[in-house]
Amino acid sequence: MNKFYITTAIAYTSQKPHIGNSYExxxxxxxxxxxxxxxxxxxxxxxxxxxGQKIEEKAKNAGxxxxxxxxxxxxxxxxxxxxxxxxxxxxxxxxxDYHEAVVQKIFKKLYEQGDxxxxxxSGHYCVPCESFFTETQLVDGKCPDCxxxxxxxxxEAYFLRxxxxxxxxxxxxxxxxxxxxxxxxxxxxxxxxxxPGLQDLCVSRTSFRWGVPVSFDEKHxxxxxxxxxxxxxxxxxxxxxxxxxxxxxxWPADVHIIGKDIIRFHTIYWPxxxxxxxxxxxxxxxxxPWVLCGNDKMxxxxxxxxxxxxxxxxxGVDAIRYYLLSExxxxxxxxxxxxxxxxRYNSDLANNLGNLVNRTVAMVNxxxxxxxxxxxxxxxxxxxxxxxxxAVLPAVEKAFDSLHICDAAxxxxxxxxxxxxxxxxxxxxxxxxxxxxxxRLSTVLYNLIESIRIIAVLLSPFIPDTSREILSxxxxxxxxxxxxxxxxxxxxxxxxxxxxxxxxRLDAEKxxxxxxxxxxxxxxxxxxxxxxxxxxxxxxxxxxxDLRVAKIVDCQTVKKxxxxxxxxxxxxxxxxxTVASGIAAWYKPEDIIGKSVIVxxxxxxxxxxxxxxxxxxxxxxxxxxDVKVVxxxxxxxxxxIR
RNA sequence: CGCGGAGUGGAGCAGCUGGAAGCUCGUCGGGCUCAUAACCCGGAGGUCAGAGGUUCAAAUCCUCUCUCCGCAACCA
Numbered sequence: 001m002n003k004f005y006i007t008t009a010i011a012y013t014s015q016k017p018h019i020g021n022s023y024e025x026x027x028x029x030x031x032x033x034x035x036x037x038x039x040x041x042x043x044x045x046x047x048x049x050x051x052g053q054k055i056e057e058k059a060k061n062a063g064x065x066x067x068x069x070x071x072x073x074x075x076x077x078x079x080x081x082x083x084x085x086x087x088x089x090x091x092x093x094x095x096x097d098y099h100e101a102v103v104q105k106i107f108k109k110l111y112e113q114g115d116x117x118x119x120x121x122s123g124h125y126c127v128p129c130e131s132f133f134t135e136t137q138l139v140d141g142k143c144p145d146c147x148x149x150x151x152x153x154x155x156e157a158y159f160l161r162x163x164x165x166x167x168x169x170x171x172x173x174x175x176x177x178x179x180x181x182x183x184x185x186x187x188x189x190x191x192x193x194x195x196p197g198l199q200d201l202c203v204s205r206t207s208f209r210w211g212v213p214v215s216f217d218e219k220h221x222x223x224x225x226x227x228x229x230x231x232x233x234x235x236x237x238x239x240x241x242x243x244x245x246x247x248x249x250x251w252p253a254d255v256h257i258i259g260k261d262i263i264r265f266h267t268i269y270w271p272x273x274x275x276x277x278x279x280x281x282x283x284x285x286x287x288x289p290w291v292l293c294g295n296d297k298m299x300x301x302x303x304x305x306x307x308x309x310x311x312x313x314x315x316g317v318d319a320i321r322y323y324l325l326s327e328x329x330x331x332x333x334x335x336x337x338x339x340x341x342x343x344r345y346n347s348d349l350a351n352n353l354g355n356l357v358n359r360t361v362a363m364v365n366x367x368x369x370x371x372x373x374x375x376x377x378x379x380x381x382x383x384x385x386x387x388x389x390x391a392v393l394p395a396v397e398k399a400f401d402s403l404h405i406c407d408a409a410x411x412x413x414x415x416x417x418x419x420x421x422x423x424x425x426x427x428x429x430x431x432x433x434x435x436x437x438x439x440r441l442s443t444v445l446y447n448l449i450e451s452i453r454i455i456a457v458l459l460s461p462f463i464p465d466t467s468r469e470i471l472s473x474x475x476x477x478x479x480x481x482x483x484x485x486x487x488x489x490x491x492x493x494x495x496x497x498x499x500x501x502x503x504x505r506l507d508a509e510k511x512x513x514x515x516x517x518x519x520x521x522x523x524x525x526x527x528x529x530x531x532x533x534x535x536x537x538x539x540x541x542x543x544x545x546d547l548r549v550a551k552i553v554d555c556q557t558v559k560k561x562x563x564x565x566x567x568x569x570x571x572x573x574x575x576x577x578t579v580a581s582g583i584a585a586w587y588k589p590e591d592i593i594g595k596s597v598i599v600x601x602x603x604x605x606x607x608x609x610x611x612x613x614x615x616x617x618x619x620x621x622x623x624x625x626d627v628k629v630v631x632x633x634x635x636x637x638x639x640x641i642r
Numbered sequence: 643c644g645c646g647g648a649g650u651g652g653a654g655c656a657g658c659u660g661g662a663a664g665c666u667c668g669u670c671g672g673g674c675u676c677a678u679a680a681c682c683c684g685g686a687g688g689u690c691a692g693a694g695g696u697u698c699a700a701a702u703c704c705u706c707u708c709u710c711c712g713c714a715a716c717c718a
Contacts, residue, residue: 184646188713191645260712290712329655332648333711340654343667351680359677366676407656410666424682429675501678563717582717606718616718627717 004040005250006032009258009266010049010092010231013073014058019324019336020291022080022308026324027288027405028257029086033461034400034408036087038481043250045235046081047092048074052224056210066210070095080308085317085464092235094212094227102234103227104215106277107158107203109240111216115164115276116203119157157206158220162198165272170194172271172281180267181286181403182331185260189267201269229270232256233279240277253282255403260287286403289333291324306336314515318463319345319503325462326409330402338515342508349466353416353455354502359423360448361473361499367432367441371495375446375488377439381425382447386487388418389451393484396458412458419451449474450490457484466502473497546602547618547641549632550577555589558611565589566611569599572638577601580613586627596632598641 008028011017025046032044050070059069074093081088092099110116173179173190180186204220205211211221236251237244243251258266266285274281293306311320323341326348328334364370392415399408422444431441456470457479471477475497476490483489553576554568563582571577579599598618605614618630 185713187646192714195645264713327654332655335654343654346680347667350678355678355680357677359681361677363676414665420681421683423676424674427674427676432676499677503678505678505680558716580716580718584717600718603718608716608718613718 001039001041003250003254004032004035004042005045005236005253006035006042007045007232007253007256009256009262010047010094010228011077012052012055013048013050013070013077014052014054016073016076016307017080018305019308019311019320020293022084023291023324023328024257024259024288025081025086025088026084026321027328029084029088030321030325030405030461031255031257031400031403033087033464034396037457037461038397042089043236043246044087044089045092045232046086046088047090047231047235048077048094049224049228049231050074050093050095051211051221051227053205053208053210056208059210067095083309083312083317084321087464090235092231094231099231099234100212102239103212103222103230105240106230106273107212107222107226108215110160110273110276111158113276115161116158117161119159119202156220157202158204158214158217159200160203160226160269160272160276162201162268162272165275166194166198168275169268169271173267176283178284179281180263181284184331185263185267185287189263193264193268198268225265225269226273229265229273232270232282238279252280255284255286256282257286257288260289263287289328289331291328291336292333293336311341314511315341315345315506316503318466319349322349322409322463326406326413329406330404338512339508342506342511345503346505346508348413350503350505352413352420353459353466356416356420356423357452357470357473358499358501360419360445360452361496363428364445364449364496365499367428367445370497371493372442372446372449373492374439374442375492377443379426379440379444381422382443385418385422385447385451389415389454390485390487392454392458409462412455412462415451415455415458419448419455422448422451446490446492447487449476449496450488453478453490454484454487469502473499542642544602545600547598548572548601549596549635549637549639549641550599550601550617551596551637552592552594555593557584557589564608564611567592567617569597569617570637571599571601572636577614578612579615579617580608580611581617581619581629583619583627583629587629592629592631596635596637598630598632 006028008024011021028044028046032042036042048070055070056066059066062069070093074095078091081091094100094103107116170190173186173194180189201223203223203226204214205223206220209221211224212227214220214222232253233243233247233251236247238247238251256266263285266287271281308320319341323336323344327336327340327344364372392411395411396408399405399411426444428441428444431437431444452470452474453476456467456474459470460467460479471479473496474490475495478489548571550569550571552567553570556566558564558566558580563584564580565584565587567579567581569577569579577599599615600618601615603615605612620628620630
């Protein structure tokens with residue numbers, strides 16, 4: 001029995017995850033379940049990533065301790081994993097004490113062997129930016145962000161020597177072509193990071209406290225990614241001082257399932273940490289695509305967020321699992337709308353699969369009282385059916401091997417389709433009219449029941465509850481992997497149960513109307529809540545802003561930046577002021593030259609794509625993809641706004 | 643010229659190691675009645691983004707152009 005270690009990325013506990021975040025665990029679960037079915041000894045890990053500045057801030061805003069905050073969100077996340085019926089073997093939290101202890105040991109080991117070093121001799125700190133840079137990050141010896149002088153001693157931090165392991169990592173990627181998967185992601189990593197040469201990574205922070213402290217230097221907190229990535233081995237009982245049995249058995253991971261946005265951490269930093277620890281590298285990292293809301297990215301500000309638990313309450317777990325697993329492509333982002341869910345639910349689950357099981361079981365009951373007497377009277381369509389049904393397993397195997405999970409789902413559903421066709425070919429209701437055809441009729445129904453059994457078992461990685469329900473209706477408990485490889489293992493004479501619809505058809509219009517009504521209700525509630533929360537600063541805070549009217553005297557596009565326009569402003573001071581603004585998507589230079597805007601005149605300057613930006617101009621986020629600059633009329637340059 | 647990907651019938655996608663354009667949904671017509679107005683068959687609908695090129699033959703290879711998306715940089 002081969003071991004199979006599979007993981008999701010651990011979910012960040014800054015807020016409740018939406019359906020796009022939840023896609024990952026469902027995808028991983030399907031793979032884990034399939035491998036178990038094949039007889040692999042599977043260990044399936046998921047969990048939560050709970051440290052970091054963002055969480056510290058969120059907790060502060062919510063008026064609770066970071067731990068309290070994280071306990072709540074981690075609870076929600078785990079609940080969603082359970083609602084989605086995922087079969088994880090372990091749920092790790094980065095606040096678990098054993099994890100924190102091992103992370104400290106890992107950090108210490110890397111420090112002691114010189115792979116992590118204190119930055120004193122190469123430290124460059126930019127005071128205004130509160131940022132820390134390595135020698136190589138400096139631009140002409142100055143801060144790459146603001147271009148000012150940096151000082152040597154103001155801040156110390158620890159760095160991981162990435163460059164030392166670059167060659168080894170490149171070799172590994174070379175000799176394991178499927179390590180970074182899919183291929184296009186590999187190219188991104190190689191071309192954007194490896195080829196230009198890796199820069200040492202800052203792996204400690206002193207600007208906040210919510211993290212794992214460096215054991216030998218307590219004012220430093222370990223960088224969240226070092227902390228988070230280590231979960232894959234701490235969960236198994238890894239320790240630099242000697243690892244436990246689980247680790248020896250399951251590491252290296254067979255595949256890390258992660259979102260495409262964090263490929264870099266998993267294919268560059270993580271392997272290098274492992275190389276430095278002297279541990280084997282994961283065999284594969286699959287960066288899956290995203291679930292989009294229609295064509296848009298799901299985001300809270302747009303208000304188009306959809307949560308897994310809401311969907312499950314409305315449509316059922318298996319409907320949602322099936323949707324995610326069958327609709328989201330292998331490498332391209334997939335869409336999710338209520339319309340699409342209903343469409344797929346009706347066509348695949350209700351009409352095709354559900355109806356097949358229902359009509360077949362009903363016929364067995366109707367014509368034979370639930371017990372088939374014979375399966376030996378073969379006819380002309382039988383071989384074709386058997387061949388088609390037996391061909392599904394190899395197709396599913398192939399799809400899982402290449403992580404094309406939606407293709408696997410499609411292959412199984414197509415088998416159900418083939419069965420529906422077989423019913424029309426063999427016309428059981430015609431056979432039933434003449435008792436002389438009883439044997440043939442029994443054989444036809446037997447072939448259908450056996451096909452349904454195979455389909456049901458193959459559906460178990462995708463829709464486990466439904467799979468069990470189907471098997472219960474046909475009254476079969478033969479579910480072994482080998483039993484999928486030959487046709488006809490259900491014994492003649494066994495009886496079926498009652499025919500109950502698996503998925504009742506949805507009336508799209510009705511369901512959509514209901515959903516709209518609820519969404520509107522929620523939107524109203526939200527409006528009410530948000531307004532009282534605004535008055536949180538005093539007049540003295542506002543007075544810190546120096547807002548002034550300025551006229552745009554020149555404007556140019558910026559070569560290297562898609563989003564930036566470089567504005568030259570007359571703010572009444574007599575000196576031209578340069579401001580870079582991220583409005584290129586909505587404004588062309590000629591549209592705005594000569595107009596007047598409001599500029600935040602006392603904002604500290606910053607360098608963006610090589611331009612020193614001295615302030616910012618005010619603009620409104622009207623919608624997710626619509627920004628409008630605040631133009632003013634009839635006010636002279638330099639007018640103070642308050 | 644930073645890197646990578648995508649543009650295929652109304653919608654969503656496959657095909658892309660060159661050899662008569664496919665799948666699902668929708669739509670139209672027919673069949674059937676065991677079943678959840680479900681199922682089965684058939685039709686209509688595409689100059690495979692555009693322009694060149696290689697080839698006996700290109701959606702599939704090469705070049706250029708246009709449009710979208712992602713990564714990187716970055717939205718002050």
